[in-house]
Amino acid sequence: MSEGESEGELEYMDVDRKLVDRIAKDSVVWSCFHGLVVADKSYQASGFYPGIGLAHAPFALLPARFPEKEWREASDLAPIINHLVHRVSSDATFLHESFSKSKKLDEFTSRLLDIHSKMLQINKKEEIQLGLHRSDYLLDEKTKSLFLVELKTISSPFAGLSSLVTQLHRYILSRYGKLLGLDSERIPANGALDQYAEALAKAWSEYNNPRAVIMIVVLAEEQNMYDQYLVSTVLNDRYPFLICYNTYNITTIRKTLAEVDQQGEILPDGTLSVDGEAVSVIYFRAGCTPVDYPSESEWRARLLMERSCAVKCPSISYHLVGSKRIQQELAKPGVLERFLENKDDIVKLRKCFAGLWSLDDSDIVEKAIESPKLFMMKPLRKEGGKNIYGYDVRETLLRWQKRKTIEDAAYFLMQRIFPTISSTVFMDHGLWIKERASSELGIFSTYLRNKDKVIINKQSGYLMRTIGSTLSYGEPVPWGFPMLDSVYLTDEPNNT
Amino acid sequence: MSEGESEGELEYMDVDRKLVDRIAKDSVVWSCFHGLVVADKSYQASGFYPGIGLAHAPFALLPARFPEKEWREASDLAPIINHLVHRVSSDATFLHESFSKSKKLDEFTSRLLDIHSKMLQINKKEEIQLGLHRSDYLLDEKTKSLFLVELKTISSPFAGLSSLVTQLHRYILSRYGKLLGLDSERIPANGALDQYAEALAKAWSEYNNPRAVIMIVVLAEEQNMYDQYLVSTVLNDRYPFLICYNTYNITTIRKTLAEVDQQGEILPDGTLSVDGEAVSVIYFRAGCTPVDYPSESEWRARLLMERSCAVKCPSISYHLVGSKRIQQELAKPGVLERFLENKDDIVKLRKCFAGLWSLDDSDIVEKAIESPKLFMMKPLRKEGGKNIYGYDVRETLLRWQKRKTIEDAAYFLMQRIFPTISSTVFMDHGLWIKERASSELGIFSTYLRNKDKVIINKQSGYLMRTIGSTLSYGEPVPWGFPMLDSVYLTDEPNNT
Incomplete structure (x- = not known):
């Protein structure tokens, strides 16, 4: 179908063009039949309704090499980070002090803090706390060290699509692995979709109202809606693939913040009711950024939800912990010790702080x-x-x-941080192209507690993203937008 | 998402609008995650490459009622029709005489007949014959009779998508059947995809060259490519759904007629080789209509394939049997008796001839x-x-x-023929709309023989298509394009 453009060597994909064509077409067809799709921006209205203007999600044709040792290191940090987020979120003084150090606080964070303060005033307690986080890491080529560059505590997209990309890569290697000299067993399992759904279902179960729904807070226009629909599909017990082992029968509804404002109310017993349906769990896939709040309506919705007794994923305090300001504070000497007891955990975590x-x-x-x-x-x-x-x-x-x-x-x-640059093949809009690129590893984690009981605290799959990189002043600079990828574990300390 | 437009009653879908909205969105998302998709014409290039400009296939939201007796009648005719096609195809004299009765034969049929004559001249024998046919029926409301209105012996599309629509309808009824008062068990199983793949695989197996591929002859631009890819995906052992029980590991290639002309040759032993690959079975999903042959190149390809010892699905004689001219001849008194021995079969079949x-x-x-x-x-x-x-x-x-x-x-x-008109809900481009519509039942059948041994001869699933209908001079006239549908068996003689 297409031809690569760069003339450099394909490194471990140094195979003939005809074979790449075949793998490329094969993997695109696989994507279409497994829901590895996005709404294509170039197709009007594709982001408003499912079923129109779909395209395969952009992905790397083969998984990215990543050293097994650092992979395990990042995975092992997941429960520690989950615990840290919860501890920090419970320390209102620390949160407010951290933000007060900014000479001028941005309006968005100010408003989140306002809601947080209001909850403190009314002494609101969140008994059931659900965290679906993602920690993003870069591997520095010079120091061979792993650095935590971002912590997402709200929305954390791609649990669905990343699980599918892993399945796709395993399929490709099971089919073409011998020709490529690659072993599908070197791709670690990716239970992100399964475990996100499991955590939501268990939170729903803890809430203990069998007639209540899980509400996904969404944007009116969303190109990544199929990633979200994968999660709701598993919750509704419909996704037919073997990557999901659990079955549920939980109804999900999708609402924008504005719709929550229009249709939502808090019943006398604290239940959040939206359009007549009791909501057990609120799963935010919107509301993470200022543009998601174009008017007062959206802020009213956010406050309404926070006041209700529905499980928020995340609560306002979990949301605040994910801000860069808090990460800056946590990186300062002595601060981690305030929240974590285990010395080993502190050492491991601090080692990764960029x-x-x-x-x-x-x-x-x-x-x-x-x-x-x-x-x-x-x-x-x-x-x-x-x-x-x-x-x-x-x-x-x-x-x-x-x-x-x-x-x-x-x-x-x-x-x-200087990540390793290597050759890769991107699949985008049905065509393949060879590029120099670098990868970023996201580790999903799930955390559920009810009062003092921690019900779930674990690593829950991963998201590899690979992005084109060019040299600027002799140094690599990423460009374009990231392709979904997965991990190919290697013994080497780095991609050599 | 959308609102129906017509104000008439929804008949057995007389349910509330909110529920229809929910079922509609649910079914569209199901489609996106199961490959019930087409290339959307309004998206440029979507018909050229997989993975871009996809939309859910247009379908009826609920299955169409059809009386069980007539459903069985049509299904039971499948092996008789298979046998008839084979017998007629073997009678070269009958074929040529039938066409010679036309005062002026169209050029397309003339050229097919030319190839047929050439094969007779070189005394070409087709030892392995594979038929993937589809017989289309209308149920006349006035006479309550079933009429065979078309017999397709080449290309017979929708084996893939129709199997999925049946799965979708069963899913919808398993989920919403109680609310709708419908029973998913009344939808007959649809093994079209499974059995088309099985017949192709068995033909491949009869050909007995494990290194040979199955070649699908396609158009350069094809909006219905996913229906074709479903078949090749099952042959390659990749379709993950439970509707397919058999697993194969057969490589398929897709070639246009022009590519076959450029890349094809017949090896000394009669093997068809295309782009260096031995072809065991040629599965025509193009070549059925004059526009598929824009130049002499395509006709050269057709002749080349016919001369080779690859299994053709269909051979030129099978193709000719599907023409309207032959159906007209077969409908004449005494003609069926020339090809069928069993009197009951003749009676059953003649009863259905329109x-x-x-x-x-x-x-x-x-x-x-x-x-x-x-x-x-x-x-x-x-x-x-x-x-x-x-x-x-x-x-x-x-x-x-x-x-x-x-x-x-x-x-x-x-x-x-006046088919029953009833209310239905169409899903198209993500929106639902209520329409008056009538349905046409297609019965897929598979037939495989090697010399005198009949290996497969059976009904192989079905395709229900439902089309909008308006009244003209007080009588119903179909309009628009047909929606994929499935069958809901009823005891009544007709939809009342």
Whole structure:
């Protein structure tokens, strides 16, 4: 169908073009028959209704190599991070103090904090707490170290599609592995979809109202809706593939924040009722970013849900723990000790903390202007702008210092990490293309507790994302958008 | 999501709008996760590559009622028709005489006959014969009789998608049947996909070259490619659903007629080799209509394949038996007796023959002008134009008589059949709409023989298609394009 463009070697995919064509077409057809799909932006209205304008999800044709030792390290951190999130979320003083250190707090976080304060005022207790988190790691090629670069405590997308990509890669290797010299057994199982559904179902069960539904809070337009529908499909007991072992019969409904505002009410006993249906669990797949709240209606909905006795995934305090500001605080000396007792856990976790600094910190800003190659600038939230690398860091900081706008910038500084760059084949819009790329490993985790009883606390599958990378000032800089990928475990310390 | 437009009653779907919304969305999501999809014409290039511009296949939300007695009648005819096709195909004299009766034969059939004659000249024998046929029936409301209105011996699409629609309807009724007062057990099993794949696999096995592939002859652009990919996916042992019980590991390749011309050759031992691969079975999903042969290249390919020792599905003689001309001959008194021995079979089959007449037949043309309501005019091939009904039959025939163009018209006359019209809900492009509609039942059948040994001869699933109908001169006339549907068996003689 298509031809690769780059002329470099395919490395471990150094196979003939005809075979790549065959694997590519085979894997695209597999995707269409297994729900590994997204709503295609170029097709109008595809994000509004299921069933129109579908395309296979963009993915890497073969799994990305990743050293087994670091893979286990990241997986082992999942329950520790789950525990940490819960402990931090319970420390209201720490949360408010951390945010109060910002000279100027962005409006979005302020409003989340307002809701949090209101809940403190009314002494609201969350007995059942459900966390579906994702910790994202980069493997630094120079130091061979694993760095935690992001912690998502709300929405955490791709549990569904990433499980399917793993299945796809296992299928490809079971079929073409001999020709490619690859072993499908080296791809670790990915139970993300199964375990996300399991955690939601168990939370529903703890809530203990058999007639209540699970409500997924969604955007009106969502290109990634099939990832969400995979979860609800498993909850409704419909997904036919063997990757899901559990069966449920739980009704899910999808509502936007505005619909929750219009149709929602809190009954006298605290039950959240939306459009006449009692809601047991609220699963946020929207509401994580300022653009999700275009009017007061959405904020009213958020407050309403928080006031109700439905299980929130996440609660407002879990949501706040995922903010960059908290990660910066946690990275400071002595802070982890406030929340974790186990010394080993603290050592393991701290080892993975990438340096994160607020732009309020003038010492670090000076250091970054001096040695920009050791830093990168990241927006506080995904939609806030692009990452800034290399000499652009110096130029941007100098420009902002001059204009004295630095306090307003919704950016922070992060220690620069250099992931391994290797050749890969991307599948996008039915065509394959060979690229230089680097990968980021996301570890899903699930956490459920009812009062003092921890019901679930575990690693729950993974998301590998591989992104095209070019050289800028002799250093790799990612571009484009990430392709779904999975992990091919290797014995080497790194991709060599 | 959408609202129905018609205000008439929903008959056995007389349920509330909110429930229809829920079933509709549920079924569309099911479709996306099970491969019940087509390439959406409105999305450029969607018909050229898999994986882009997909939409759920258009379908009826609930299965169409059909009386069990007539359902069994149609199913029981399948092996008789298979046998008839084979017998007629073996009678070269009958074939050529039948076509020679046409005053002017269309060019397409002439060229097929040319190939057939060439094969007779070289005394080509087809030892392994594979038929994947589909017989289409209408149930006449007035006479309560079943009429065979079409026999397809080439391409016979929708074995894949129709199997999925049956699964979908069973799923819907298992989930909502109680609310709807419907029983999923009343939907007969549909093994079309499974059995088409089985027949192809057994033909491959009879050919007895484990390294040979099955070649699917396709169009360069094909909106219905997923229906085809379902068959190849089962052959490759990849379709994960429980509707397919057999597993194979047969490689399939897809080639256009032009590609077969460019890449194909016949090896000294008679093997067809295409792009270096030995072909065991040729499965035509293109080549059934004149537009599939835009140049001499396609005709060269067809001749090349016919000359080879690959199993053709269908051979040129099987293909010819499916033409309207042969059906007209078979409907004449005494003709069936030439091919079938069993008197009961002949009675059963003749009972279902709708009157079919060539426009050469001036007596019938006069009768049709006199009583146009008893006839309809159908194009000889699907792409030849629209059906003509009622007084338009008289006007058209009179106009053609005047212009003396009647002999050139690629139409034939058929006894008018009045199928039952009932309310239905169509799902199209993610939206539901309530319509008046009528249904046509297609019975798939498979037939495989090697020399004198009949290996397979059976009914193999079904295709129900339901089409919107409006009243014209007080009589129902179909419009739009058919929706995939399945059968809901009833005890009544007809839909009352």
